[in-house]
Amino acid sequence: MIITRLVGHGVGQVPVPLDIALGTADGNGLRGSIVEVQLVVGGDDLRLGGGLAGRSDDEQSQHRNAKSRDFHVLLPILTVVAVGYDIVKPSVMTHNCYQSLLTCKIFLGCPMATLDSTMLDYEKPDAMRYLRVHGPMHRAALGMLLTGKPDSTDPAVKQFVNFANQQDMNIDECWAACHLDLIQASLLLVPSAGKTCMAFMSSVPARKHVQTMGKLVANACQVQDGKQTRIIQALLEANQRFELLALEEAGFKHLAHLIYMQRYVTASDRTSEKLNLGDNITVYNWSENNRQRFADAILASYVDTLDCPALLGVRDINDVIAGHMAAGEFDPSRWFALYDGDTPLGVMLLNRIAHRSALELVYLGLAPAARGQGLGKKLMQHAMNITAQHNACQILMAVDQENQPARKLYQRMGFARGEKKTAMIYILDEKQNASASCDVSA
Structure with a gap:
């Protein structure tokens, strides 16, 4: 239901008659309906009867038989007490066949002394539904995510589902913003080890779509279980400015601008020498018996760190370790913890990247006492x-x-700078439990 016309004239505090025309979005009037308009003026609540209520039997009969598509309601005199102030916020309700509720605002856009025009600005109820989807709509939402069209039959959808199955990737947490059962935007939350989750959004092509995506992301994040997921992450390209605005609207915070670097390894980089960091430094490889050593060494490297400091203290250290292990193909022989006696000095964690001839430096960190002594260079060699x-x-x-x-060290070691991405995070409260949400399967 919409307000189709509002007219008002008056000067200063002279009473202003308001003629309001009520109708539906398809142009039909409110024939035979009883309308009640609630006006809030300067904190005073006025309920003004209109429509068929308060009219004589003859007048009601005339309105019922009228051929006009609009149903006009002449409200009683309204005294303007603050020109230019948001004086009216009515809730317009109808009985019988119309059961919708419209919240709108009437603004008086006029000079301070003279009320010569009245402008209507109404807020329609959000017709969008934000749903966790299953079945056919799940694939349609994936199509929206991958191609920008909610086409469940697109070959890209089948290819992605097969890839997810091969990688044991959980893609059940798929959400869609729907209007009239048509998918307008979609979101996929992929859980991973270490109580983290990655958020993937469909494209946000223009600013007018930011609010829809923001509400979709917020609805999905707010029902996650904080005991199972502590951090939801999203990585954005430099040109995804509307996606960034949507994430901010959903409550995501900036974590870091991440610079991706790489270096090709040649035969000259291969040596038969073992890692030797000095007589006083002991190097441990990963084992369950050394779990606490690695935990303490990682925590020691966090002191005064410049590496994504906003993450500090959000997760338990064992969740952090689990996340590092899941970043590629874990091999304990490629994990190193450095100690001087019982004092932790730092760690270097390397994992092989699946299906690629490459290794990833998952994490390199040194305790403050170990920095500036050339240990980082030796570890990188x-x-x-x-x-x-x-x-x-x-x-x-x-x-x-x-x-x-760290950037200067890597550059000196021959690493080339690649793309830059913006990392955003949404931190869940551990007390936040997974709540029931509106799911749809067809």
Whole structure:
């Protein structure tokens, strides 16, 4: 239901008659309906009867038999107490066949002394539905995500589903914003180890679509279980400015600008030497017996870190370790923890990238006492040696743009700068339980 016309004239505090025409979006009037308009003026609540209520029997009969498509309601005199102020916020309700509720605002756009025009600005109820989808709509939502069209039969959808099955990727948490059962936007939340989750959005092509995507993301994130997921992450390209606005509207915070770097490894990088960091430094490889050593070494490297400091303290250290293990193909022989006696100095974690001839530097961090002594350079030389020994041709990494010491080290080691992405995060409260939400399967 919409307000189709509003007219008012008056000066200063002179009473202003308002003629309001009510109708539906398809042009039909409110024939035979009883209308009640609630006006809020300067905090005073006025209920003004209109429509067939309050009219004589003859007048009601005339209105019922009228051929006009609009049903006109002449409200009683309204005294304007604050020109230019948002004086009216009515709730317009009808009985009988119309059961919708419209919240609107009437603004008086006029000079301070003279009320010479009245402008209507109404807020329609949000007709969009935000749903977790299953069945045929699940594939249609994936089509929207992958191609920009909600086509469940697109070959890209089948290819992606097959890939997800091969990688044991959970793609059940798929959401869609629907208007009249047509998908307007979609979102996929993919859980991963370490109580994290990655958010993938369909394209947000213009600013007018930001609010829809923002509400979709917010609805999906707010029903996640904080005991199962602590961080929802999203990575954005530089040109995804509307997607960024949507995430901010949903409550995501900026984490970092990540710079991706890579270096090709050649035969000259391969040596037979073992990692030697000095007589006082002991190097441990990963094992369950060394779990606490790695945990303490990682925590020691977080002190005064420049590497995504907003993540500090959000997750338990064992969840952090689980997340690092899941980043590629884990091999305990490629994980190193450094100690000087019982004092943790840092760690270097390398994983092989699945289906690629490359290793990823998952994490390199040193405790404050170990920085500036050349340990980082020696560890990186060993990383390139390991990469060559495993017959991989590349080593890759992502580094926080603000971590200048690390960036300078990698550049000196021959790493080339690649693309830059913006990392956004949504942190869930551990007390937040998964709540029931509106699911749809067809």
